[in-house]
Amino acid sequence: MSLKHLLSAADLDRATAIEILDTAEEMAGVNSRDIKKLPTLRGKTVVNLFFEDSTRTRISFELAEKRLSADVINFAAKGSSVSKGESLKDTAQTLEAMGTDAVVIRHSASGAAQVLAHSGWINGAIINAGDGTHEHPTQALLDAFTMRRRIHGAASHGKGLDGIKVVIVGDILHSRVARSNLLLLNTLGAEVHMVAPPTLFPAFPQNWNATLHYDFDDALIKVQPDAVMMLRVQGERMNASYFPSEREYSRIWGLNADRLPLLRDDALIMHPGPMNRGLEISSVAADHKNSTVLEQVANGVSVRMAVMYHLLSGERTHTDV
Amino acid sequence: MSSRTVLTSGDIDRAITRIAHEIVESNHGTKDLILLGIPTRGVLLAERIAKVIQRHYPEFDAANSVGRLDITMYRDDLGQNPTRAVTETTIPAAGIDKKVVVLIDDVLYSGRTIRAALDALNDLGRPSVVRLGVLVDRGHRELPIRADFVGKNLPTARDERINVQLTENDGETSVVIES
Amino acid sequence: MSKILIQGATLPNGTVADIAIEGDKITAVGTGLSTDGASVIDAKGLVALPGLVDLHTHLREPGFEQSETILTGSQSAAAGGFTAVHAMANTLPVQDTAGVVEQVQRIGFEAGYVDVVPVGAVTVGLDGKQLAELGAMANSKARVRVFSDDGKCVHDPVLMRRALEYVKSFGGVIAQHAQEPRLTEGAQMNEGKVSAELGLTGWPSVAEESIIARDVLLAEHVGSRVHICHLSTAGSVEIVRWAKARGINVTAEVTPHHLLLTDELARSYDAVYKVNPPLRTQEDVIALRAALVDGTIDIIATDHAPHPAEAKDCEWQAAAFGMLGLEIAASVAQDVLIDSGASNWQRLAEVLSHNPARIGSLDEQGQEIAAGSIANITLIDPSVKREISTSHSKSSNNPYRGLTLPGAVVHTIYRGYPTLANGVLAEAGRN
Numbered sequence: 001m002s003l004k005h006l007l008s009a010a011d012l013d014r015a016t017a018i019e020i021l022d023t024a025e026e027m028a029g030v031n032s033r034d035i036k037k038l039p040t041l042r043g044k045t046v047v048n049l050f051f052e053d054s055t056r057t058r059i060s061f062e063l064a065e066k067r068l069s070a071d072v073i074n075f076a077a078k079g080s081s082v083s084k085g086e087s088l089k090d091t092a093q094t095l096e097a098m099g100t101d102a103v104v105i106r107h108s109a110s111g112a113a114q115v116l117a118h119s120g121w122i123n124g125a126i127i128n129a130g131d132g133t134h135e136h137p138t139q140a141l142l143d144a145f146t147m148r149r150r151i152h153g154a155a156s157h158g159k160g161l162d163g164i165k166v167v168i169v170g171d172i173l174h175s176r177v178a179r180s181n182l183l184l185l186n187t188l189g190a191e192v193h194m195v196a197p198p199t200l201f202p203a204f205p206q207n208w209n210a211t212l213h214y215d216f217d218d219a220l221i222k223v224q225p226d227a228v229m230m231l232r233v234q235g236e237r238m239n240a241s242y243f244p245s246e247r248e249y250s251r252i253w254g255l256n257a258d259r260l261p262l263l264r265d266d267a268l269i270m271h272p273g274p275m276n277r278g279l280e281i282s283s284v285a286a287d288h289k290n291s292t293v294l295e296q297v298a299n300g301v302s303v304r305m306a307v308m309y310h311l312l313s314g315e316r317t318h319t320d321v
Numbered sequence: 322m323s324s325r326t327v328l329t330s331g332d333i334d335r336a337i338t339r340i341a342h343e344i345v346e347s348n349h350g351t352k353d354l355i356l357l358g359i360p361t362r363g364v365l366l367a368e369r370i371a372k373v374i375q376r377h378y379p380e381f382d383a384a385n386s387v388g389r390l391d392i393t394m395y396r397d398d399l400g401q402n403p404t405r406a407v408t409e410t411t412i413p414a415a416g417i418d419k420k421v422v423v424l425i426d427d428v429l430y431s432g433r434t435i436r437a438a439l440d441a442l443n444d445l446g447r448p449s450v451v452r453l454g455v456l457v458d459r460g461h462r463e464l465p466i467r468a469d470f471v472g473k474n475l476p477t478a479r480d481e482r483i484n485v486q487l488t489e490n491d492g493e494t495s496v497v498i499e500s
Numbered sequence: 501m502s503k504i505l506i507q508g509a510t511l512p513n514g515t516v517a518d519i520a521i522e523g524d525k526i527t528a529v530g531t532g533l534s535t536d537g538a539s540v541i542d543a544k545g546l547v548a549l550p551g552l553v554d555l556h557t558h559l560r561e562p563g564f565e566q567s568e569t570i571l572t573g574s575q576s577a578a579a580g581g582f583t584a585v586h587a588m589a590n591t592l593p594v595q596d597t598a599g600v601v602e603q604v605q606r607i608g609f610e611a612g613y614v615d616v617v618p619v620g621a622v623t624v625g626l627d628g629k630q631l632a633e634l635g636a637m638a639n640s641k642a643r644v645r646v647f648s649d650d651g652k653c654v655h656d657p658v659l660m661r662r663a664l665e666y667v668k669s670f671g672g673v674i675a676q677h678a679q680e681p682r683l684t685e686g687a688q689m690n691e692g693k694v695s696a697e698l699g700l701t702g703w704p705s706v707a708e709e710s711i712i713a714r715d716v717l718l719a720e721h722v723g724s725r726v727h728i729c730h731l732s733t734a735g736s737v738e739i740v741r742w743a744k745a746r747g748i749n750v751t752a753e754v755t756p757h758h759l760l761l762t763d764e765l766a767r768s769y770d771a772v773y774k775v776n777p778p779l780r781t782q783e784d785v786i787a788l789r790a791a792l793v794d795g796t797i798d799i800i801a802t803d804h805a806p807h808p809a810e811a812k813d814c815e816w817q818a819a820a821f822g823m824l825g826l827e828i829a830a831s832v833a834q835d836v837l838i839d840s841g842a843s844n845w846q847r848l849a850e851v852l853s854h855n856p857a858r859i860g861s862l863d864e865q866g867q868e869i870a871a872g873s874i875a876n877i878t879l880i881d882p883s884v885k886r887e888i889s890t891s892h893s894k895s896s897n898n899p900y901r902g903l904t905l906p907g908a909v910v911h912t913i914y915r916g917y918p919t920l921a922n923g924v925l926a927e928a929g930r931n
Contacts, residue, residue: 002403023407026391035444040394088814109817110688110699111769118768119813132817134699157409179699202696203704309394314404 003311005117005126009137009183014160016310017187021145022157023306024299030067031302038305040313041070044101049091050129051077051107056273056297057129061104061138064304070312073100088112092121100124102312110134110176125311133174139272140180142303144188146292147227149299150268162189165223169195169216169253170231170280171242173202177231177272182210195219197253199242216253220262227268230255230281246279254278255285268292324484327475328496333456333487336472337366340454341373343470348421351381353449355420357390359438360408363426364389365487366456370425388412390424395437412445422448423470427485429455432466457496459483502916505535509543509879511869512849519548521875524916528871541911541921543879549849551583551876551914552830553856553865555646555675555753556729556801558822559585559616561607562600563592568806568894570604573826574613574929576804576893578919580826581878581909584615584857584865585804589626590651596621596632598640605642612929613919617860620644622663622674626652631662638670645861648675650729651776653711655681660715664724671861673751675727678711678736679703679777688816690763690778698766700816703778705733712736716743716750725749727859730803732758732777734787741796751859753801754788756825756832757899761785765899771812771819772899775805792851793842799855802829806895824898827891830880831905838882839906853878864915879911892925 003011012020030038046065050058058074065072075095088107095103102125105113110132117126130136147164148156166185172178172194185192192210194201201212213219220228233253235246243249250256255269260282263269269281269291277283286293328336348354351374358367371383391410399405424438435453442451454470459477473496477483481500488494501523510516511529518533519526559573568576570587577585587604589595595604601618608616620637624630626649637644647667654660654676663674684707689695691702712728716739719726731737731752740752757775762782765773773779791797805822812819833852837843857866867873886908888900912920917930 019406026407026410029410033445037444038394039440040399087810088818089810107815109815111817112815114769115815132699176699179697203691203702204693204696207693207697309407310404313399315401 002314006137006307006311007113007117007126007128008135009140009180009187011137012184012187014187014189017141017144017184018158018160020141020303020306020310021148023309024141024145024302025157027302027305028299030305031298036067037069038067039069040309041065041068044070044312045073045099046070046102046104046308047073047075047095047100049075049095049103049105051105051112052130054106054130057106060297060300061129061304063301064308067301068305068308070308088116089119089121092116092119096122102127102308104129106130108132127307127311130176132176134176135180136176137180137184138300138304138307139177140184141307142296142300143181143229143270143272144184145299145303146270146296147268150292151226160188161185164190164227165193165225166190166227166229167193167195167219167223167225168229168231169255171200171233171237172196172231173200174237175231181229182208193219193223193225195253197243197249200237217259217262220259224264225267226264227270228255228263229270230285231272232274232276233280235276235279250279254280254282256282257284260285260288266290270296272296322499324497324499326495326497328457328473330494333472333494333496336456337369338373340470340472341370342377344370344423344452344454345374345378347452347469351378353420354381354386355413355417355422356387357412357422357424358387359424359426359434360389360391362485362487362490365489366427367425370454385413385415390438390441392434392437392441395440397433397437410441417442417446417448419447419449421450421452423452423454425454427456428483429453429458429466429468430461432462432464435466436464456485457483503538504541504875504913504916504918505533505538506541506543506548506877506879507535509546509548511548512845514845519869519877521877521913521916524875526869526871526873526875529869541879545883546879546881546910547845548869549581549845549878549880550853550866550869551878551912552581552852553860553862554582554585554802554804554826554829555799555856555860556650557585557587557804557826558590558806559587559604560806561591562603566808570607570616571611572892572894573804573806574608574611574616575925576824576826576891578613578912578914579892579909579925580828581830581880581912581920582614582826583876583878583912583914584617584862586617586619586646586860588650589619589621589648594621594625595619596624596626598633598636598642601637601642601644602640609931610929612917612931613926614914615862615865617646617862618642618644619650619675620647622647622649622654623659628652628654628656628659631659631666634663634666634672635670638672645670645672646675646727646859647672648677648729650675650677653677653679653681655711657714657718661718661722664719664726665722668724673725673727673859675729676711676715677729678708678715680707680711683707687778688774689766690780692763692781694763694766698769700766705735705780708733708777709735709739712739716740716748719750720746720748725751728752730755730758730777730801731788731791731797732780732784734784737787737791737796741791744796751798751855752796753799754792754797755803756800756829757823758788759785759792759800759832759836761899766816769816771814771816772823772897774816774819774821775823776821789836789842792836793847799851799859800829800833801856802826804893806893807897808895812897822897824891824893824895826893828888828900828905830878830909831886831907834880834882834907835905875913875916877911877913878909880907881910882907884908
């Protein structure tokens with residue numbers, strides 16, 4: 001399948017997702033040699049359009065773009081014309097007038113990437129780097145890549161995550177990482193479980209292909225997951241009464257030292273970052289040998305290189321996806 | 322469409338044997354010799370050539386002297402075709418710095434694949450020498466590139482297709498021209 | 501005096517008749533009426549309805565003239581077959597004093613396409629804190645009888661109780677926009693399976709239903725009548741049905757969009773589908789349609805809410821809530837009541853004319869098509885299928901664009917003056 005944009009993890013069918021992961025393997029190879037450079041996107045211009053602050057994701061994309069020899073523009077909303085009231089439409093049309101091949105957009109409004117892609121304001125490829133509480137598809141890809149590499153090692157090529165059991169824990173209701181992972185893990189054949197207090201699940205999750213649990217211990221014991229993915233919980237949610245206090249949240253839904261023994265010896269401990277050490281994840285868990293937090297970051301660059309390659313290197317026909 | 326076989330299985334075996342000897346001869350031995358096949362069939366040919374070299378020159382460690390060089394990322398025609406799949410690049414553990422690298426491919430035509438391979442090699446290290454071995458040279462070069470070791474020169478018309486089949490990949494071994 | 505003779509129209513009860521109009525009155529309804537000196541309208545195959553009355557329109561003037569003006573809104577209304585619209589109070593300045601409501605009525609009169617009946621705010625500035633001068637507005641030239649903070653909910657139960665009691669003194673009615681504000685903070689679309697996937701904050705049904713339940717009980721307790729704006733959920737229907745069975749004096753309206761469209765449309769993130777209360781599920785649509793047929797819902801009211809392009813051509817979260825509705829209301833009514841086989845033109849006349857006029861206490865609208873009535877008449881061709889594209893509104897936030905809907909309004913006669921003739925708007929109003 002040829003991709004015009006990457007707006008949602010649902011844009012990827014199984015074959016394309018595996019192809020991107022395989023390409024990311026090769027990109028990881030490039031990222032470990034002396035000359036970390038490929039000429040593939042030479043002459044292409046990519047804009048990182050970040051309406052929300054996010055240094056780590058932006059740097060990850062920037063590295064990926066530069067290693068493929070693309071020209072990179074970084075547009076941060078703070079202090080720009082947007083903070084003075086310029087609309088998404090005008091920002092987009094200004095960029096198009098200057099000539100861009102791709103826009104990587106992070107925005108606080110769910111659906112912003114889709115609106116940008118289908119508006120007709122921009123001709124290039126749109127990559128969703130996180131839109132509100134909706135999706136963050138490259139995060140799901142790098143999470144899947146990390147799991148695949150750790151679990152299948154050198155034999156990863158061509159494989160999905162069939163039969164792999166993943167437990168995602170945290171503020172599911174507000175998590176774009178959870179939504180994208182839910183979609184991609186299902187596409188790759190994994191079994192998805194989610195754990196959260198009832199207030200942090202959507203009220204109507206019937207369209208979600210996952211098993212929902214309120215009890216973290218019970219879920220760990222029954223499911224025996226291959227990977228546990230902890231999501232960042234914002235303490236401010238306490239003020240909207242999603243949970244009574246950080247202490248209670250951490251005790252019941254945090255991956256603390258008491259809970260660690262319930263994990264299998266080889267179970268991966270994952271976190272998209274940034275971590276609230278002591279809230280959703282204890283330092284013991286974060287620094288554990290099975291923790292993949294740092295390699296998730298490294299893998300992010302390889303995966304984003306693979307995504308850029310797939311979206312930008314082939315011929316582009318201007319038909320809508 | 323008509324097709325004629327120009328190389329039989331036996332012809333190909335003999336060509337591979339000759340190329341193997343020519344490579345060793347031009348290198349005055351097997352020291353620092355690395356064969357890098359260009360996927361897909363270049364890799365199979367490189368493996369066959371390496372086996373022949375090892376048979377006649379047992380000091381040659383075939384297993385650690387053969388690799389594959391995927392050149393997809395370095396192609397000059399990416400924007401004119403749908404996105405191509407990227408395959409693995411595997412370089413022998415000793416690397417290519419100061420080595421004698423022989424690129425192996427099945428057909429030499431415009432020369433652009435080899436140009437891309439040279440760019441890829443450039444980002445991987447600095448060989449002391451780079452040579453090129455191909456099973457078939459069909460002419461019509463678009464760049465100033467030539468092969469050092471050639472299995473067979475086959476002048477062709479541009480509208481003819483050369484079909485190289487190798488048992489490991491295609492079930493039989495032959496070279497067929499289709500027109 | 502100008503004379504019009506409508507020939508061969510089908511009345512809501514099914515009989516075919518001529519309608520003679522002189523000046524602003526219907527002088528006769530019968531067969532074979534004389535065409536002497538009258539401009540003749542050939543109404544063969546057309547259905548004649550009493551002029552349509554909208555209990556819920558946003559004309560945006562004063563204050564938001566970039567979206568719509570009283571003139572352009574009136575024109576859109578006339579094109580949709582309306583002869584009267586109730587202009588909601590969320591203007592700037594708010595329609596919370598006699599002065600502003602008289603101004604709105606006067607501008608509407610000068611435009612001359614429909615009766616513009618101002619709705620008075622319940623609270624000063626729509627702030628929900630202090631009762632507005634309801635009596636002054638009722639006694640003004642605008643003779644306000646319908647009061648609403650629409651856009652916002654009168655959520656303070658004590659304030660709602662007082663308002664329900666107070667309007668009894670002059671036969672007014674409070675029209676509630678039922679939306680519990682705390683349950684809907686930051687809400688963007690219906691809380692349901694779709695919002696769970698799209699990552700948009702949900703607007704739960706219970707936020708509407710809980711207010712309606714409270715308000716019908718309050719109305720019962722104080723012996724007043726209450727009107728519920730834009731009912732949108734199956735649960736709300738059940739509460740109103742229960743209340744009516746109990747004898748509570750409650751009336752309810754439904755919008756065209758809630759009778760047709762669902763929250764699945766939000767998947768496109770196209771903000772043309774963003775509205776308050778939001779589009780709900782197919783189950784809700786089915787319940788609302790049935791309720792319109794069985795009388796639980798009394799009227800269709802458009803909640804025509806124009807917005808300029810920059811308020812819709814953006815990410816969902818930043819977009820304004822609201823949809824156009826004046827020019828498709830009759831078609832949606834035809835779809836729900838006639839083409840479905842569920843009801844008849846008499847019922848359609850009730851929900852789009854008789855009942856809204858009665859709820860709004862309008863003496864000169866919603867009358868039977870009979871000699872002596874004011875000549876407010878709408879002629880519809882039910883056989884036409886229209887692909888919806890442009891409208892006469894100043895705005896174009898039209899969620900029906902591209903859909904094919906049944907029926908077309910061909911003629912609108914407003915107090916004896918043709919505001920729409922053969923589908924073409926009159927260039928000037930009647931006054």
